[in-house]
Each structure stands twice: as structure tokens, then as C-alpha cells.
Amino acid sequence: MPNKHNNKEAVNEHIGKDQSGAADEAHQFQAGNRSDRKEDEWKHRAPYKIHDDDSKFPAKWKGGCHCGKVKYELSREKPLASKRCHCHTCQRLHGAPFQWACIFHKDDINFVNGIHDIGWYDPSGKSNTHHLPCKVSCAFCRTPIMDEGRNMILLFPTLIEGIEKKEVRDNFKPTCHMFYNERAVDFTGDGIVKWDGIDNKSNLVDDDGNVLVKYEDGMEEKEMDEKKRKYFDGLQDSHPETARKEKDLKI
Ligand SMILES: [Zn+2]
Numbered sequence: 001m002p003n004k005h006n007n008k009e010a011v012n013e014h015i016g017k018d019q020s021g022a023a024d025e026a027h028q029f030q031a032g033n034r035s036d037r038k039e040d041e042w043k044h045r046a047p048y049k050i051h052d053d054d055s056k057f058p059a060k061w062k063g064g065c066h067c068g069k070v071k072y073e074l075s076r077e078k079p080l081a082s083k084r085c086h087c088h089t090c091q092r093l094h095g096a097p098f099q100w101a102c103i104f105h106k107d108d109i110n111f112v113n114g115i116h117d118i119g120w121y122d123p124s125g126k127s128n129t130h131h132l133p134c135k136v137s138c139a140f141c142r143t144p145i146m147d148e149g150r151n152m153i154l155l156f157p158t159l160i161e162g163i164e165k166k167e168v169r170d171n172f173k174p175t176c177h178m179f180y181n182e183r184a185v186d187f188t189g190d191g192i193v194k195w196d197g198i199d200n201k202s203n204l205v206d207d208d209g210n211v212l213v214k215y216e217d218g219m220e221e222k223e224m225d226e227k228k229r230k231y232f233d234g235l236q237d238s239h240p241e242t243a244r245k246e247k248d249l250k251i
């Protein structure tokens, strides 16, 4: 008569003899070391693209995980945007008070090592299959590498070599705070635009989370952007000093 224990062994044995090559893979549910099957197609597409000639990639920055298995280069000097997200999901998944993420095109990155050593996590489905958008991390040391969206990637600049130097860090300057109302740390007086949810799709708030510009239900991103600009223009007349500081930011 089968018991639970025997069934478990049977399952393990099945995995070991799996025709798909699952037994060859270093980390269950992670990228694995194959690149020839249909399900490995993603490895040949941006942002991954194995077997491309690394010497042809115009690298501006280099980055990598803690253990060194995953290494990448970036061809774009400045990200398309840089945000600090204070949402609970980011806090939990990063084990940090907030997420600092820089948006790049998928073609801006070249993995020089470690495509087979990455793992995924899809926070909305709570699944570790490669379902976009998902979190991408090193499957060995678990360093978060990036968020992979459908069209863009969000990279974590703390992985970039030299980030401790001001001249490097300045390239990745945050343009806004998101989900500021869920924050675990305050950013008083940093002069960076704060949203209580997604940028341009929620209320614009001050350093203490009080609403400065209200987002109305159903507002288009463009409309909110306009309302925000009007607010800053008004500030220009009444508080030129505050306005000057805010103007340097991506508002
Ligand atoms: Zn690693």
C-alpha cells in the first residue's frame, strides 16, 4: 500500500529521470544550464541574449551580484528614469526600507556571465516561473538583479561598480519617490518629488505625506502632469526659493 513517504520518493525519482533535462538544472525552477529547448527561447532575446559577442557591446557601466556568478554591462550612461519605491512589496522583497530602481531599455544591458544562474519571482502570481513582470535575482546568492517588465527593465544601481563615488552615483539620481505613504524611512528636505502611489497617477505629497496636488479618479497621466506643473508654477510666484530647488528635479 503506498504511503506518503514512498510517494515523495517516487516524485523525486521522476524528476531525476525527466526527459526535459530538469535534472541537469542547478536550481529547481530557475534558469538552468540549457539553452536549446523551446522553453529556453528567452535566453536568446533581450535583455539576456546569450552567445552575443561581448566585445561589440559599448559598455559604460559594469554590475553584478554578490557571489559574482551574474555579471552585466550597461550601454546607456543615464537611465530613462530613476525612482525610489516605498511600497510594502518592494520593502519585503528587498529586505530594505525602499527599492531604488533605474529604468533601462532591455537592449541597454548585456549579461556577460550568469544567464543560467538567474531565478525569477512573479510577485502578483507568487510564482517562480518566468512570467512578466517579475523579479530577477541570482539563484545562487539571491542578490536582486532587476525587475523585468514587458518592455523595460528596472535595475538596482547599488550593484553597479563605483556607485559609492559621487560622479558615478550622480548618473542614477532619483527623479521621484513612489508609494511614499507606505514608507519605512522619511526623506525630509531632499527636494525630490513624492507620490503617494504611482508617479503621475496618484496624489503629489509633501515630505510628511500631506497632499499637495490631488489626483482625481480616472485622470490621465498627462492631466495629472499638467496639474502638477501648474502647482509648481504657482509656487514659483509665491515661494521662488522652494520652486528653484524643485525645478532641478524631473517634475
Ligand atoms: Zn550571485
Ligand SMILES: [Zn+2]
Binding pocket: 085, 086, 087, 088, 089, 090, 091, 099, 179
Ligand atoms: Zn514598490
